[in-house]
Every structure is written in structure tokens, then in C-alpha cells.
Amino acid sequence: MQYAKILGTGSYLPAKRVSNDDLAQKVDTSDEWITTRTGIKFRHIADEQEKTSDLAAAAARLALEDAGVAPDEIDLIVVATATPDMQFPSTATIVQQKLGMTNGSPAFDVQAVCAGFMYALNTAHAYIKSGMSKKILVIGAETFSRILDWNDRTTCVLFGDGAGAVVLGASDEPGIIHSKLHADGNYLDLLNVPAQIADGKICGSPFVKMDGPGVFKFAVKMLSKVADEVLTESGYSAEQIDWLIPHQANKRIIDSTAKHLGLPQEKVILTVQDHGNTSAASIPLALDTGIKSGKIRRGQNLLLEGIGGGFAWGAVLIKY
Numbered sequence: 450m451q452y453a454k455i456l457g458t459g460s461y462l463p464a465k466r467v468s469n470d471d472l473a474q475k476v477d478t479s480d481e482w483i484t485t486r487t488g489i490k491f492r493h494i495a496d497e498q499e500k501t502s503d504l505a506a507a508a509a510r511l512a513l514e515d516a517g518v519a520p521d522e523i524d525l526i527v528v529a530t531a532t533p534d535m536q537f538p539s540t541a542t543i544v545q546q547k548l549g550m551t552n553g554s555p556a557f558d559v560q561a562v563c564a565g566f567m568y569a570l571n572t573a574h575a576y577i578k579s580g581m582s583k584k585i586l587v588i589g590a591e592t593f594s595r596i597l598d599w600n601d602r603t604t605c606v607l608f609g610d611g612a613g614a615v616v617l618g619a620s621d622e623p624g625i626i627h628s629k630l631h632a633d634g635n636y637l638d639l640l641n642v643p644a645q646i647a648d649g650k651i652c653g654s655p656f657v658k659m660d661g662p663g664v665f666k667f668a669v670k671m672l673s674k675v676a677d678e679v680l681t682e683s684g685y686s687a688e689q690i691d692w693l694i695p696h697q698a699n700k701r702i703i704d705s706t707a708k709h710l711g712l713p714q715e716k717v718i719l720t721v722q723d724h725g726n727t728s729a730a731s732i733p734l735a736l737d738t739g740i741k742s743g744k745i746r747r748g749q750n751l752l753l754e755g756i757g758g759g760f761a762w763g764a765v766l767i768k769y
């Protein structure tokens with residue numbers, strides 16, 4: 450059996466950085482409210498010309514360079530996004546074109562909102578384990594700023610734009626050890642963007658609609674549960690985890706999962722203060738930030754976990 454090993458990582462944030470104080474000039478909020486409830490201080494916002502595929506391609510170029518892999522060596526691209534450039538084609542094919550790839554390898558998007566990167570990694574893992582792929586580019590990329598109502602203080606302060614990418618390669622050495630996904634469509638009312646294109650019109654609101662406290666309770670419960678499942682099923686204990694790399698939505702949700710696992714704050718990669726919630730991009734952004742800062746080192750055990758609209762959630766255990 451072949452493992453899916455991380456060969457390289459990369460990430461990209463748009464240049465425009467917006468503080469809580471900047472937002473307080475536009476909506477009735479404050480740095481104190483946002484910081485206390487979420488831990489968020491800053492978020493990056495794409496400029497008008499920047500599309501999700503631009504962010505994704507920028508992160509991908511850095512990940513390929515880090516891995517020492519040329520674009521045409523990639524035999525599958527999986528992009529996790531809830532904010533694709535277009536209704537179709539997939540953002541993954543647009544990224545393929547932006548990377549100058551001509552090898553005809555498959556490329557597709559997965560849609561699991563903030564759990565998107567867990568779904569994308571799990572899919573890539575299955576392709577490598579089955580022998581169908583040897584080198585895969587897995588990307589989480591979002592321009593969530595485009596689906597926010599900037600007059601709604603209950604949502605606009607929470608999100609940001611960005612992208613993170615990982616190059617996975619088939620290897621005899623351990624990489625992804627175990628992964629687990631879940632979904633429960635009965636909770637779709639808690640978090641969604643109702644809009645759809647029909648009869649030449651956009652029907653339904655194109656903005657994020659969220660029951661914040663409902664999401665909070667569900668996320669805390671399910672993230673702890675799926676982390677336990679991955680550890681139990683892989684025969685690992687929480688003490689063997691060097692780094693928890695959670696979806697970066699809210700520091701209070703992150704603290705609660707770390708506490709449940711008995712992991713001290715020093716073992717948690719935290720980027721929510723600088724990035725806000727970048728949905729499918731948040732976990733690969735945190736992973737790359739942790740690696741490039743020198744915190745995460747080769748041979749360490751990483752537990753990644755995320756949850757998002759659907760609801761959909763999952764966790765992945767990796768030996769880096």
C-alpha cells in the first residue's frame with residue numbers, strides 16, 4: 450500500500466488586510482466584540498480583479514516549488530471551494546490552465562464549505578492508496594468576501610479570503626495515516642447561501658445566512674467526536690499528536706476541541722487572529738503557516754479537522 454505523503458505546501462493571502470477597527474467604521478461592531486467572541490483581529494480581502502482561481506494558483510505555485518515538482522508531473526488537481534469563479538467549469542480546471550498544464554490530467558472541485566479541505570484530502574488519499582494517482586495538487590481556496598452582506602454585522606466580521614495548497618505524493622513512507630468524513634444534510638438551515646441561477650436570474654439571497662449559536666454548538670460537539678474517531682480507529686492517542694491544525698473559524702471552538710483532547714495551547718496552530726475564517730482555505734493556510742514558521746517539523750504527527758455548512762465535517766491524521 451502506498452501512503453499519501455506531503456511533498457510541499459504553499460499559501461497565498463490577498464494584499465488588502467482589514468482590521469476590526471476598519472470594519473467598525475462600516476457596521477455597528479467593535480474590536481472588543483469581535484476579539485472576545487471569535488479571536489479574529491484581521492482578515493485579507495481579494496481585490497475586484499482577483500478570483501478564487503488566482504488565489505488558488507498562487508498558493509499552488511508555491512507548493513509545487515516547495516515540493517520540487519513541475520506542474521505537468523501532477524496527475525490530479527482537487528480544489529475545495531464554496532466560492533468558485535463560475536457556475537462551471539470547475540475552479541480546478543481554471544487553476545490547471547493558469548499553471549500552464551497541458552498533460553490532460555483530471556481536475557475537479559469538491560464542495561463541503563469549511564470542511565472542503567478535509568473532503569479534498571480524503572479524496573486525494575483514496576486516489577493515491579488505490580494507485581490511481583501518484584502526485585496530487587490539493588487546494589483550498591476562497592473569496593468569501595464576495596458572498597458576504599457587508600451590512601450584516603453578524604456575518605461580515607467573521608470571514609476572509611485566501612488559499613492554501615498541498616502537493617501529495619505516493620510514498621512507501623507514512624504520510625496520511627487515517628481520515629474520516631461525515632455529513633448530515635438535516636442541518637442545512639443552520640448555514641447556507643440560498644442563491645441559485647434560474648431562468649436568467651439569481652433567485653434567493655446570494656449572501657451567507659447563519660445561525661451563529663446553532664453552528665457553534667454543533668461544531669464544538671462534532672469536532673471533538675470526529676477527532677476521537679480518527680484517533681481510536683488509527684490506534685493513536687492524543688498524547689502522540691504534535692500539532693492540532695483545526696479549521697480557523699473561532700478561537701473558542703478551537704479551544705474547546707483542544708481541551709477535549711487534553712492538548713495544551715502550545716500544540717495548536719492558530720491563525721484565526723490574522724486570517725479570519727477562510728472556509729476551505731483555512732486548514733491548508735494554517736498548515737503552511739505552521740510549517741514555514743518552523744513550528745511543524747518532518748516526522749511529527751498532525752491532526753487536521755474541519756466543519757462547515759451541510760453540515761459536513763471530518764478529520765485527517767498525518768505523519769508529516
Ligand code: ACO
Pocket residue numbers: 477478479482483486487563602603604606607640659660661662663664665668696698699726756757758
Ligand atoms: N458586533 C457587535 N455585536 C454583534 C455582532 C457584531 N459583529 N454580531 C452580533 N452581535 C450582537 C447580536 O446582535 C446580539 O445582540 P442582542 O443580544 O442585542 O440580540 C449579541 O451580539 C449576541 O449575539 P449572538 O449571536 O448570541 O452571539 P454569540 O455569542 O453566539 O457570538 C458568533 C456570535 C461569534 C457568530 C458565534 O455564535 C459563533 O462564532 N458561531 C459559530 C459561527 C461560525 O464559526 N461560523 C463559520 C462558518 S461554519 C464554521 O466555520 C464552523
